Amino acid sequence: SGSDATVIIVSEETGIISLALDGNLIRNVSEAQLRRYLNTAVVETTPIVERMKQTETTSAKVGKKTENRKPQQNA
Numbered sequence: 001s002g003s004d005a006t007v008i009i010v011s012e013e014t015g016i017i018s019l020a021l022d023g024n025l026i027r028n029v030s031e032a033q034l035r036r037y038l039n040t041a042v043v044e045t046t047p048i049v050e051r052m053k054q055t056e057t058t059s060a061k062v063g064k065k066t067e068n069r070k071p072q073q074n075a
Contacts, residue, residue: 006041008034019052026052 007020017029019037026049029037033055040051 022049024049 005021009018009020010016011018016027017031017034019026019029019034029052033052036055037051
């Protein structure tokens with residue numbers, strides 16, 4: 001059976017964020033990517049997996065690195 005649940009996973013040791021949704025695990029999600037997902041999850045019609053792939057492709061094209069990035073601490 002299917003589910004529309006989304007799970008946000010934060011590594012206690014590394015602080016790396018992952019998303020589990022639609023049967024997929026998306027690793028090394030940046031804070032900006034997570035914010036975009038959370039802000040648009042309710043209104044977007046494009047599946048999140050496709051949006052994350054598009055974001056990763058765009059990030060790679062402009063030379064942004066998303067791996068091993070720890071979340072920023074808010075002051």
